Amino acid sequence: MSAPYVPTPRDIAFEMLKLANVKPGEIVVDPGAGECGIITLAVTIFNAIGIGIEINPALVRSCIESFEKLGLRGRAYIVWGDLFDFDYSIADVVTLYLGSDINEKLKSKLNKELKHGARVVSHDFEVPGWQPINSMIINGPFRTHRIYLYII
Numbered sequence: 001m002s003a004p005y006v007p008t009p010r011d012i013a014f015e016m017l018k019l020a021n022v023k024p025g026e027i028v029v030d031p032g033a034g035e036c037g038i039i040t041l042a043v044t045i046f047n048a049i050g051i052g053i054e055i056n057p058a059l060v061r062s063c064i065e066s067f068e069k070l071g072l073r074g075r076a077y078i079v080w081g082d083l084f085d086f087d088y089s090i091a092d093v094v095t096l097y098l099g100s101d102i103n104e105k106l107k108s109k110l111n112k113e114l115k116h117g118a119r120v121v122s123h124d125f126e127v128p129g130w131q132p133i134n135s136m137i138i139n140g141p142f143r144t145h146r147i148y149l150y151i152i
């Protein structure tokens with residue numbers, strides 16, 4: 001079970017963070033962060049603290065380079081490792097773009113670890129068995145995207 005690297009377009013990432021109502025100082029976690037596009041947006045535009053988790057070392061390096069370039073030291077972090085090993089209790093908001101099978105597998109961990117009121121926002125793939133509290137359809141330049149918001 002794995003999700004290939006396909007970045008969430010910046011406009012869609014913006015709508016995800018807006019839908020999740022990310023507030024300054026909140027902790028946004030992106031499991032499977034890719035090149036950390038969502039994390040850098042959360043930190044630079046929403047003034048959040050961002051934590052990405054990424055298994056591919058080349059993508060981890062890209063994250064570090066973009067944090068350096070944007071001067072985000074101390075506000076944006078990347079963990080090199082498996083998203084199933086992370087403890088999500090720290091998160092206020094979790095962003096997902098992983099696939100239904102990984103969402104299904106991650107669900108019980110998120111249910112167990114996330115604090116009451118934490119928000120989960122997922123790009124294109126629902127979390128099977130969870131009822132979204134809100135959702136949006138966004139027309140991108142190449143296709144239509146769906147985002148789903150859940151509150152724990």
Ligand SMILES: C[S@@+](CC[C@H](N)C(=O)[O-])C[C@H]1O[C@@H](n2cnc3c(N)ncnc32)[C@H](O)[C@@H]1O
Nearest residue numbers: 003005006007008032033034054055082083097
């Ligand atoms: C579809 S991309 C999403 C990237 C980013 N979240 C975004 O929306 O722009 C999925 C990412 O998850 C990473 N990934 C897949 N399985 C993983 C795992 N078990 N632990 C950590 N990262 C993983 C892949 O390397 C890939 O970069």
